[in-house]
Amino acid sequence: MSAVLSIRNLRKEYRPGQPVLKNISLDVGGEGVTAIIGPSGTGKSTLIRCINRLVDPTAGEILFEGADLAKLSGQKLRMARRRIGMVFQEYNLVERLSVMENVLSGRLGYVPAWQAFLRKFPAQDVTRAFELIEAVGLTEEFANRRADALSGGQRQRVGIARAIMQSPALVLADEPTSSLDPKTSVEIMELLAQLSHARATPIIVNIHNVDLARRYARRIIGMTGGEVVYDGPPEGLEASHLKHIYGGEDFL
């Protein structure tokens, strides 16, 4: 398994001397869902956001497609971000834009500003967007609906279509199911797992629901206090590990 993403000794301090991430090293490669579990405030989101530099790491390397993301800036950072799709907990769609426009915003790294302004996207992008809207479980009638008219599950589907529209080599999902009901959560995780398989793209998911993580992930990374304390297949994750990750055992 060749690694698509290699994180080396990643460290992040929002306040000097108080690291949120302590020396994280990980390799993520191949297809499949990698789930990161751990209590709130343990740095899961920070880790994911360091990868596409929505958060700037304090130290360490993030190797992706031959470059160290931690050191990129400006144009080069944008080029790298185009290859990394991201799905958010609160979907983060542009509410006043249509579903089609939201999906096509996955191509904004490739389209010059005047084309974006006039909505003159290349024809194959528009065709692809329609395909993706259907592939994530919506119908083409949704294309012209405004994002704020959709339900949570529908919005997250659009969010996933936007990420895939980038033709990413890696997808990050920051608690994609935390705002959804249990049934929709399962559907969204199912969709992410299928997608990863069909495109042979690794997906890193932050998730609170351990059962969902076990069910859909090929690999589980357990974090606590800014450190990785479990890294292995879901079958290997035992009650003792969960006790270590979350602290205490009342919840088990």
Place this chain on the structure above:
Amino acid sequence: MSLADPALPAKPRPPAFPVNWTSRIAWIGLALYTLYATSILELSWARFVTGLDNGAKFLARMFPPNFAADKLELIYTGMLESIQIAVVSTFFGVLLSMPLGLMAARNLSPGWLSWSARALIAVFRSFHPVIVSILFVKAVGFGALAGILALIVSSMGFVSKLFAEVVEEMNAKQVEAVRATGASFWNVLIFAVMPQVMARFVGLAVYQLDSNLRNSTMVGIVGGGGIGAPLFTAYQRFDYDVVLTILLCIIGLIMLAEMASGRIRRIFQ
């Protein structure tokens, strides 16, 4: 047991509604200052009553309004010029406010840029349009151009300040998501910022057109063109019946603008 009804007198607790002494003192201070200012300015009830009497005489001399053909023609030309001043100054003022407002927004621009933009806006806002008109009449001479330039400045002061606030209140998550796709700054602006702020911006622009219609009737008093000049002349020549005709025209115009602006805003919601 805290859930049971209280049986014994409870132990002493902090007051449930503590007095906010700062705000109480501020209110008392405001009341005292108002009394002081009133006494200094020699306002008296007697003067007010005499004033009412004069006002009644003045109003009586306004009736009936003067609808003579030559007067109407003069008023028509003046009103038309006022409307033109308002439309042209709103167009350019609002257009220029967009970049200025974006530059002033602290969540989009680096510190030095937003600070400079804010300073410029503060300068634009510090003078009333009539005072700015006087400056431009001195600079470019009598006529509509001076009025237009003055109203462009005041429009920019108002619209860009409020637009910057609208931009600062936008949802950062939507912007972050678009930025995460690798979009350039301009594409983030076009796809994440503008959709969020455009409706409010159109609202501001329509409001500004509304207030420029009012202001454009006034810049003429100092030579900035429009209906203001005939209005001022009529006052000075004691042609109060003409004054009334002009005032009626202005009221009609403002009411029309009011109705139109409501519709325009609904279209862009």
